[in-house]
Amino acid sequence: MLESISLSQYELVYNAFSFTVAVMGAATAFLFLNRGQVAPVYRTAISISGLVTLIAMYHYVRIASSWAEAFTVGNGQIATSGIGFNDAYRYVDWLLTVPLLLIELILVMKLSRSETFAKATKLGFLAALMVVLGYPGEISTDAGTRWLWWSLSMIPFLVIVYDLFFGLKQSIDSQPEGARGLVSAARWVTVVSWMFYPIVFTLPMIGLTGGGATTAVQVGYTIADIVAKAGFGVLIYMIAVRKSEAEPDFAMSSAAPLQAKPSTT
């Protein structure tokens, strides 16, 4: 499929990758720097959000290099170099980051210790399984093989979605009022941004071919990664800030964020 990429498609994809390196790097710096702005109980969630964007930044540096190496560009012409584009970087990235994204969400909800452990283990395992089952389909060009693995991968995906919507419903109702809307939004961002991946995966199977299909898949995954990792990380940070305001000890300390007013009693 790389043979049919035009120079402008090549440049669009390359610039999208480079943009994502910058976004993930900036998100990482923001999350690590502002970790101290939230109450100690939420700092692990913020650290993990930053780890996700850090891991993604690393992989986008590699993905951009691999993309550039797969082509020979000169005098307004483009040809494949013979070196393949390494699609596995994305799956290696997701294998690490997708379970961490679910753990972020669970940690910021501040469930009981045993519930946190049980949910994190279950959802983390399902997320890893989902990624592993998608990979054999991704590297296949046969539509039947792609649909098979896509369907298998959708099973853990749907279990996760079900669990986020119904399993966590009760926990959301017990969130402090100021944060409930944001926690619910985080759940929605997870589900909607994750929907992108199985949809983008099917683009080559539903009629898109050649350079257009490759470009759409690469740009589509990139947009999904930005929303699901950097956007989601900032949302988790906002939830943690709001919930920290509801923590009386933290709100009174000097490290409290903007709105906190010490109410001396």
Add this chain to the structure above:
Amino acid sequence: MLESISLSQYELVYNAFSFTVAVMGAATAFLFLNRGQVAPVYRTAISISGLVTLIAMYHYVRIASSWAEAFTVGNGQIATSGIGFNDAYRYVDWLLTVPLLLIELILVMKLSRSETFAKATKLGFLAALMVVLGYPGEISTDAGTRWLWWSLSMIPFLVIVYDLFFGLKQSIDSQPEGARGLVSAARWVTVVSWMFYPIVFTLPMIGLTGGGATTAVQVGYTIADIVAKAGFGVLIYMIAVRKSEAEPDFAMSSAAPLQAKPSTT
């Protein structure tokens, strides 16, 4: 246009890019290190100032490499290598940093939460629109096409300038007296340094041609970026330091900057 670059023009541009990597890296380190010197309420503004210079440093590393790859230099001779210079790095950078620069300014003003959100959303969106509308003109060599997109891009630009001058007037009058002059200066630095960009953009359309035009555009954008990002970031830091002195709780704590005198009551 790259064909007509002389060796000394090539070197001037390359050295300007390398200089900017150093300036942006140093500004990032300064802002991140000194974040704790300001009251907690201003730390997000300082973090974002550092993110802007960090993102710019990344792009100037890429821009310098792309510039070097676009030419073959040896034995005092210069020729184009056939690999194009990637102009898109600048636009990708601006797409991220220009909205963040406006958010810095809004955050350091410490408006109400709803006003902060409304202003940041509106100005951030307009800034991104301004950058996106400029790009089709930048990659065109046709003067008519360049003027068309330049004009379209100027519409959000003028709305932002109007909003900075009139929409924020009231907020500036409510700043603490010691910081009012600096906040007003930050507004001016934004408008004046941003003026550079549309002026530099028009250089190839008003008679400058060949290597001279390319050199003037690249060096011009570079100077504008240094003023608008690193210079502006330091100004935001100075404002935050001044305003922190007016925060009674912070000024009395040990983390206060030099001038703070605890007034025991």
